[in-house]
Amino acid sequence: xxxxxxxxxxVAKPLIGDAEKRAVMDVLDSGQLAMGSRTExxxxxxxxxxxxxxxxxxxxGTAALIVALQAHGVGPGDEVITTxxxxxxxxxxxxxxxxxxVFVDIDPFDLNLDPNQVEDAITDQTKxxxxxxxxxxxxxIDEIQELCEDNGLALVEDAAQAHGAEHAGRRVGTFGTGCFxxxxxxxxxxxxxxxxxxxxxxxxxxxxxxxSHGQEVRYKHDYFGLNWRMQDMNxxxxxxxxxxxxDWNTARIANAEKLASLIRTVETPRVRDGDRHVFxxxxxxxxxxxxxxxxxxxDAGIGSAVHYPIPIHQQPIIRQMGFGEGSFPVAEAAAxxxxxxPVHPSLGPEDVEYIAAALNRICG
Ligand SMILES: *Cc1c(COP(=O)(O)O)cnc(C)c1O
Numbered sequence: 001x002x003x004x005x006x007x008x009x010x011v012a013k014p015l016i017g018d019a020e021k022r023a024v025m026d027v028l029d030s031g032q033l034a035m036g037s038r039t040e041x042x043x044x045x046x047x048x049x050x051x052x053x054x055x056x057x058x059x060x061g062t063a064a065l066i067v068a069l070q071a072h073g074v075g076p077g078d079e080v081i082t083t084x085x086x087x088x089x090x091x092x093x094x095x096x097x098x099x100x101x102v103f104v105d106i107d108p109f110d111l112n113l114d115p116n117q118v119e120d121a122i123t124d125q126t127k128x129x130x131x132x133x134x135x136x137x138x139x140x141i142d143e144i145q146e147l148c149e150d151n152g153l154a155l156v157e158d159a160a161q162a163h164g165a166e167h168a169g170r171r172v173g174t175f176g177t178g179c180f181x182x183x184x185x186x187x188x189x190x191x192x193x194x195x196x197x198x199x200x201x202x203x204x205x206x207x208x209x210x211x212s213h214g215q216e217v218r219y220k221h222d223y224f225g226l227n228w229r230m231q232d233m234n235x236x237x238x239x240x241x242x243x244x245x246x247d248w249n250t251a252r253i254a255n256a257e258k259l260a261s262l263i264r265t266v267e268t269p270r271v272r273d274g275d276r277h278v279f280x281x282x283x284x285x286x287x288x289x290x291x292x293x294x295x296x297x298x299d300a301g302i303g304s305a306v307h308y309p310i311p312i313h314q315q316p317i318i319r320q321m322g323f324g325e326g327s328f329p330v331a332e333a334a335a336x337x338x339x340x341x342p343v344h345p346s347l348g349p350e351d352v353e354y355i356a357a358a359l360n361r362i363c364g
Contacts, residue, residue: 006301006354007301008301008302008303009301009302009303009342009347009351009354009355010303010342011303011304011305011340011341011342012184012185012303012305012342012344013342013344013346014184014185014189015244015248015345015346016189016237017240019240019243020236020237020240020241023038023236023237023239023240024233024236024237026236027232027233027236028233030232032232033231033232033233034229034231034232035057035212035229035230035231035232035235036232037232038232038233038235038236038239039057039229039230039231039232039235041235041239042057042190042195042230042235042236042238042239042242043055043056043057043195043235045239045242046180046195046197046238046242047197049163049164049171049242049245050163050164050171050172050173050174050178050197051170051171051174052173052174052178052197052198052199053198053199053200053201053204054197054198054199054200054201054203054204054207055195055196055197056195056196056197056198056204056207056208056211057193057194057195057229057230057235057238058193058194058195058196058211058228058229058230059192059193059194059227059228059229059230059231059234060181060183060192060193060194061089061160061179061180061181061182061183061186061193061194062089062092062093062181062194063194063211063228064160064179064180064181064194064195064196065089065090065093065094065130065156065158065179066093066096066097066228067196067207067210067211067225067228068156068177068179068196068198068203068207069093069094069097069099069128069130069156070097070206070210070224070225071177071196071203071206071207071210072127072128072154072156072177072203073127073154074094074097074099074127074128074154075097075098075099076098076099077098077099077125078097078098078099078100078125078126078127078128079099079100079101079102079123079125079126079127080094080099080100080101080102080126080127080128080129080130080156081102081103081104081113081118081121081122081126081128081129081130082094082101082102082103082113082129082130082131082132082158083103083104083106083112083113083130083131083132083134083312083331084103084104084105084106084311084312084313084327084328084331085106085111085134085308085311085312085328085330085331085334085335086132086134086158086308086312087160087307087308088312088315089160090130090132090158090312091103091312091318092317094130099127100125100321101312101318102121102123102126103312103313103323103327103328104117104118104120104121104328105117105328105329105330105331106328106330106331106334107140107330108330108334109270109272110134110137110139110269110270110272111134111135111283111330111331111334111338112131112132112133112134112137112138112139112140113129113131113132113139113140113144114140114330115140115143115144115147118144118147119147122147122151122153126151126153127153127154128148128153128154128155128156129144129147129148129153129154129155129156130155130156130157130158131144131155131157131158132157132158132160132161133157133158133159133161133162133165133172134161135161135269135277135279135280135281135282135283135307135340136161136162136165136187136252136277136278136279136280136281137162137165137269137271137272137275137277138162138165138166138167138172138272138275138276138277139157140272141157141167141172141175142167142168142175144175145175145176148176154176154177155175155176155177156176156177156179157172157173157175157176157177157178157179158179159172159173159178159179159180159197160179160180160181160183160186160194161181161186161187161280161281162180162187162278162280163180163186163187163188163245163249163278164187164245164246164249164276164278165275165276165277165278166275166276167274167275167276168274168275173197174197174199177196177197177198177200177203178196178197178198179194179195179196180194180195180196180197181193181194182194182195182234182238182241186280187245187248187249187252187278187280188238188241188242188244188245188248189237189238189241190230190234190235190237190238190241191233191234191237192234193230193234193235193237193238194230195230206223209222209223209225210223210224210225210228211225211227211228211229212225212227212228212229213225213226213227247345248345249278249279251345251347252278252279252280252343252344252345253276253277253278253279255279255282255343255344255345255347255352256269256277256279256282256343258349258352258353258356259282259341259343259352259355259356262352262353262356262357262360263284263356263359263360264360264364265359265360265363265364266284266285266286266287266359266363267284267285268282268284269282269283269284279343281307281340281343282340282341282342282343283307283338283339283340283341284338284339284340284341284359285334285337285338285339286337286338286339286363287337290306290336290337290339293339293359293362293363294306294339296358296362297341297358297359297362300358300362302341302342302354302355302358303342304339304340304341304342305339305340306335306338306339306340307338307340308335308338309335310335311328311331311332311334311335313327313328313331314332314335341355341359342355
């Protein structure tokens with residue numbers, strides 16, 4: 001097959017249609033440019049989608065994490081147990097609250113926080129546990145939830161990559177306080193944006209206060225807050241995307257199943273029994289020469305990406321907290337071998353076959 005006539009297949013592709021464009025224009029025409037009725041409507045729709053009592057819109061996934069942690073009272077002197085194998089915001093949101101991230105290694109099965117190691121990391125300073133549902137696969141959330149309950153800890157789920165992911169028929173973001181991102185490459189987008197989900201009335205109330213300068217009554221500031229508010233233009237896009245998110249998740253899952261059935265030369269992602277993986281990423285493990293494989297894929301017109309090449313504990317800004325090579329061997333090994341392939345809903349069946357064939361040829 002020649003590659004000359006093929007369109008390049010990007011690793012991620014945001015989907016924005018005429019309905020989103022019209023929705024933004026309507027907001028501009030309305031004159032309601034900050035947070036208003038669209039944000040409220042989007043919050044209601046998203047809360048219903050995940051099955052949570054409340055949703056609080058904010059201006060990024062990072063903002064969602066910071067506001068959620070602060071609503072749970074996380075501040076200076078506190079420790080938050082989390083994974084070293086994630087996007088940096090998982091850890092920097094903890095640091096932004098003045099607290100300390102405490103890392104434990106990951107489960108090799110799904111590359112998510114290993115609950116068996118969480119218990120040993122609990123100290124008198126521990127205030128919360130923050131698992132990530134990495135790539136759209138739920139972390140072992142039952143076990144983590146039980147640990148949090150037994151030890152009086154808050155559970156903040158970094159669900160930035162997991163809109164619609166489920167464990168035992170229940171959507172992530174409802175086990176603890178859920179934090180979602182709507183960055184353009186995520187399973188659905190608002191442009192920049194984020195949202196917090198919770199069943200707890202008091203946590204929801206505090207999130208609403210903290211996202212808007214810590215005020216419940218105008219110009220009276222009982223709490224420390226900043227401007228983390230969602231804008232109505234972004235919410236209007238999100239509201240339209242709610243109509244499509246389930247079709248897109250279904251398409252991602254179908255693409256992933258087909259890729260997994262066709263790829264023979266490298267290890268493909270596993271899904272735990274009873275879980276719904278929404279394949280924000282389809283991440284294989286390349287045993288050797290990942291850079292070379294990536295380059296050959298690129299030459300064949302296929303985008304790919306490494307999520308993530310450096311584990312958080314080895315990032316320059318975090319390393320100074322005293323972590324060395326070998327601190328978290330499973331995370332370090334994963335960082336050396338993972339490779340994400342296109343799985344997004346814009347792929348046609350022939351794209352999926354082409355990607356699998358190219359990878360089999362390159363890694364065969
Ligand atoms: C995208 C992402 C975030 C941050 O979300 P933004 O909307 O980009 O601020 C946090 N955690 C994880 C795991 C992410 O993938």
